[in-house]
Amino acid sequence: MTGTRARFPGGGRDWADLQAEMRARSAGDVDWRRGRTPLFVFFNDEETYEIGREAYFEFFSENALGRKRAFFGIGSMEREVLDFGLDLFSAPEGAEGVFSCGGSESIFLALKAARDARRAEKGIAPGEGRMNVVMPITAHPAFDKAAAAMDLELRRGGLRADRRADPAALRPLIDERTIAIVGSAPCFPHGVIDPIEELSALALEAGVWLHVDACVGGWLAPFFTRIGRSTPAFDFRFPGVRSISADLHKFGFCPKPASTVFYRDAEDLARASFVADAWPNGRFETATLVGTRPGGAVAGAWAVLNHLGESGFRRTAERLAAMVDGYVAGIRAIPGLELWAEPDLTIINYGSRELDIFRVAEAMGANGWLAGLTREPKGLHAMMSMLHEPVREEFLAQLAEAVETVRAAGTGVSGLQATY
Ligand SMILES: Cc1ncc(COP(=O)(O)O)c(C=O)c1O
Known part of the structure; x- marks a missing residue:
């Protein structure tokens, strides 16, 4: 045994002692409350945050796996959250949804349904050769994960000049064994x-x-x-859309872990489901990859969606849009910086043709700003929520200063690598 492995605890420590140590351990964390992290945390306002948190802890012990046999309250809340999503995404009669534990799980489930649909359609038996998924290079690594688990080949196509998927580049990659093509709304790298x-x-x-x-x-x-931005539609109104993954724990402002996946046809939900029927305890069926799921996440989502509703989300959209416009204008005003894409929502990606932007990232990092990075094109990346509004001027001023410092220092390339 190495000397660095923690020993199993002796036990007996009380909460005050544990809490003090936990706080001490996280004292050096990136300060998300002060807008220092451009990813991982999503925030609307204090009231929404508190409602999500209270609702979560109200159902802290309940297990959403037991929603049909024991926890009927969670079951009814989950049903409504899914109905809200079906409504929001203009799903036709017969569509269905599932509450999952995150985007990666939702994507896995959709690809499983798509694979099984293609198998059924083409009469391909499991194990009869590899199938594939066709997607733009910007699709999230959750697709790589699902593909690895299900032995699918990923075929990646390039982008148009506006950094959106190029259908013409995807077209030649499709064949008889293609289970799905993918589009993002928005893609993470360029927003x-x-x-x-x-x-x-x-x-x-x-x-x-x-x-x-x-x-x-x-x-x-x-x-x-709906508030009049040019943000394009992406939902079931387009007849080719067969499934949609949408995370509640990102810009739904709901407590983690919470995501949803919707299928145009309830038959596809059955394809995504897992059924085991050889077990001494009898038939076991879930439409999720995980078994046990936090009841709190369902309760938190139900409470937050009911709290915000149409009016709250519209207000949030107004505030976020104004904030993004402020950041975009501020970045454009810094000589040497430019946006790599016109943001459709709240992700901005920008860089420079004059200096090494990763050196700017290093300078910002030294001031406590965690930098999101893209490597193609080389850039800074931020997925912003209302945490980033109060610090906008401070951030932009320090960004301008960092750019000037890097410019004044002359040539030189940062050793930073873009890692998520
Ligand atoms: C576009 C996109 N899809 C999927 C995911 C995966 O979501 P999760 O981290 O909840 O599994 C992310 C995460 O950032 C994402 O940006």
């Missing part, structure tokens, strides 16, 4: 929504499933559109 209408037409023409990964934008983007 733009792929041309879902065109991808839908391509999916129909090629006879393949289109999955829209709206994990980031799903629960918020429709309200950007």
Whole structure:
């Protein structure tokens, strides 16, 4: 045994002691409350945060796995959250949804349904050769994870000049063994929504499933559109869209872990489901990858969605849009910086043709700002929520200073690597 492995605790420590140590351990964390992290945490306002938290702890012990046999309150709240999503995404009669523990799980489930649908359609038995998924290079690594687990080949296509998926680049990658094509709303790297209408037409023409990964934008983007922004639509109104993943724990402002996945057809939900029937305890069926799920996450989502509702999300969209415009204008005003894409929502990606932007990231890091990075194109990246509004001027001033410092220092390349 190495000397660094922690020994199993002797026990007996009380809460005050434990809490003090936990706080001490996180004292050096990046200060998310002061807008220092451009990813991982999402925030609307204190009231929404507290409602999510209270609701979560009200159902802290309940297990959403038992929603049909024991925890009927959680079951009814989950049903409503799914109905809210079906409504928001203009799902047709017969569509269905599932509450999952995160975007990666939602994506896994959608791909499982798509794979089994393709197998059924083409008469391909399990193990009879590899199947594939066609997607833009910007699709999230959750697709890589699902593909690795299900032995699928990923075929990646390039982007248009506006950094959205290029349907013409995806088209030649599709064949008989393609289970799905993918578009994002928005993609994480550049914050733009792929041309879902065109991808839908391509999916129909090629006879393949289109999955829209709206994990980031799903629960918020429709309200950007409704307040008159140019944010494009991405949902079931496009007939080729067969499934949508949308995370509640991102821009739904709900407590983690909470995501949703919707299927145009309830038959596809059955395809995504797992059934085991050889067990001494009898038939076991879940439409999720995980078994036990936190009841608190369902309760938190139900409470937050009911608290915000249409009016709250519209107000949030107004505030976030104004904030993003403020950041964009501020970045554009700094000589040497430019936006790599026009943001559709709240993700901004920018860089420089004059200096090494990763050196700017290092300078910002030294001041406590965790930098999100992209490597192609080399850039800074931020997924912003209302935590970032109070610090906007401070951030932009320090960014301008960092750019000037790097410029004054002359040439030189940072050793930073873009890692998520
Ligand atoms: C576009 C996109 N899809 C999927 C995911 C995966 O979500 P999760 O981290 O909840 O598994 C993310 C996470 O950031 C994402 O940005």
